[in-house]
Amino acid sequence: MMDDAKLANGSMIPSILGSGEGDPYPLYDALRESGGVYRDPQGTWLVAGHALVMQVLRDRDGIFLTQPLGDEFVCARGSFQRHSGGEHARLRDAMAPLFRRAPIESLRSSINREASSLIRMSAAAGEFELSAIALVLAVQTVCGLLGIARRDAATWLGACVSASSFLVEPVVTDAMCAELMPGLDRFMALVRNFVDDVERHGAPDHPIRPLLEFEAQGVLSRDELLDNLVVLFVAGFGTTARAMCGTVVLALQQRCIWEACVKDRGAVSKVVRELMRLDGVAHGVLRYPSRDIELGGQRIGRGDPMLLLLASANRDPHAFVHPETIDLTRSAADNLSFGAGAHACIGRALGMIGVEAVWHALLDTMPAAVLDFERLRRYQGGVVHGYADVWLRSS
Numbered sequence: 316m317m318d319d320a321k322l323a324n325g326s327m328i329p330s331i332l333g334s335g336e337g338d339p340y341p342l343y344d345a346l347r348e349s350g351g352v353y354r355d356p357q358g359t360w361l362v363a364g365h366a367l368v369m370q371v372l373r374d375r376d377g378i379f380l381t382q383p384l385g386d387e388f389v390c391a392r393g394s395f396q397r398h399s400g401g402e403h404a405r406l407r408d409a410m411a412p413l414f415r416r417a418p419i420e421s422l423r424s425s426i427n428r429e430a431s432s433l434i435r436m437s438a439a440a441g442e443f444e445l446s447a448i449a450l451v452l453a454v455q456t457v458c459g460l461l462g463i464a465r466r467d468a469a470t471w472l473g474a475c476v477s478a479s480s481f482l483v484e485p486v487v488t489d490a491m492c493a494e495l496m497p498g499l500d501r502f503m504a505l506v507r508n509f510v511d512d513v514e515r516h517g518a519p520d521h522p523i524r525p526l527l528e529f530e531a532q533g534v535l536s537r538d539e540l541l542d543n544l545v546v547l548f549v550a551g552f553g554t555t556a557r558a559m560c561g562t563v564v565l566a567l568q569q570r571c572i573w574e575a576c577v578k579d580r581g582a583v584s585k586v587v588r589e590l591m592r593l594d595g596v597a598h599g600v601l602r603y604p605s606r607d608i609e610l611g612g613q614r615i616g617r618g619d620p621m622l623l624l625l626a627s628a629n630r631d632p633h634a635f636v637h638p639e640t641i642d643l644t645r646s647a648a649d650n651l652s653f654g655a656g657a658h659a660c661i662g663r664a665l666g667m668i669g670v671e672a673v674w675h676a677l678l679d680t681m682p683a684a685v686l687d688f689e690r691l692r693r694y695q696g697g698v699v700h701g702y703a704d705v706w707l708r709s710s
């Protein structure tokens with residue numbers, strides 16, 4: 316129960332949203348056992364139970380907002396992720412052409428090729444660090460989605476650092492804002508030039524043409540178009556890269572899972588999905604109620620920050636029998652690793668293509684892969700969790 320010193324005496328936020336190397340799952344267990352809704356000393360409500368998290372994510376009455384009340388975002392305020400209700404739907408629908416089945420599927424073969432060539436080259440060197448390769452692949456994947464030239468991928472990656480901090484950090488202080496602004500301005504200029512260039516010289520079937528057409532029809536403004544591209548770029552590559560590594564680490568920790576995929580490639584999709592439930596990338600998402608509410612027996616005030624702990628919900632024994640075991644027969648509908656409801660991940664299919672591409676490339680090139688557990692570290696950056704120093708060798 317709540318006898319853990321961390322629960323009793325101090326804030327749990329650093330363990331969940333900090334930048335350490337700790338394992339937050341024991342905290343999640345304690346939170347769920349204590350009723351599932353807990354007010355952290357820092358003022359944020361932590362929501363840990365599956366049913367409660369689902370209830371908030373699936374809210375149809377527009378009570379739970381993704382943006383703090385009365386707070387104007389400096390970065391990407393026109394993106395759909397920042398809005399709720401009708402505005403969210405308008406902006407998300409405007410981005411939907413990028414995520415239709417046909418354009419996403421058309422990226423699969425190039426992503427597979429890229430993964431295969433990068434892993435083969437790296438494996439030839441004997442030993443390599445998977446996170447670095449995953450990052451390159453994930454950035455290439457998102458560049459493919461948005462029609463950013465391959466040669467510009469590194470420039471975009473280097474330029475998006477400030478925007479990433481604005482989007483990932485749960486709280487951006489005035490001092491942080493002042494420090495990050497010049498970098499954000501430079502990134503916005505890069506995105507603006509990219510859109511201008513596609514408009515003037517881009518091919519008629521460039522992926523962002525439909526978005527420019529929406530702009531011409533008055534469905535969205537140029538600023539909204541730019542803000543949405545910023546969010547799609549930043550939200551897409553970090554999560555995908557972490558999932559590429561995290562799932563491989565888990566499978567090599569429980570070797571029989573890896574061996575099962577060596578024998579049966581058809582199992583890879585299900586295995587990846589189940590491993591992302593067991594230890595997903597996005598451990599939490601923030602919401603702010605637009606009025607006073609009651610949840611799990613607690614009164615939550617209008618505007619109070621609520622951190623919905625997806626990773627905790629994904630280990631809730633009320634939703635998953637023996638949650639710590641890997642079970643490929645579980646229902647996909649309860650798995651919250653890509654969220655749920657109106658804000659569920661728009662890039663899910665693309666992310667899965669990228670993660671599976673890495674798996675197939677590794678299974679092809681190094682079926683007897685060995686992970687260096689001595690060097691492996693857990694990684695935590697804001698709500699994003701995973702692994703760093705993922706050193707692999709062929710056998």
Ligand code: HEM
Nearest residue numbers: 396550551554555558596597600653654658660661662666
């Ligand atoms: C394996 C990789 C990925 C994981 C684990 C992941 C996870 C998530 C989660 C948990 C959410 C829900 C956020 C919320 O409820 O507030 C989300 C939303 C979102 N994701 Fe992903 N994601 C991944 C890949 C991608 C990719 C590839 C893209 C785009 C290129 C993307 C773009 C977005 C956007 C824009 C949202 C906001 C959706 C909305 O507010 O309507 N994600 N993602």
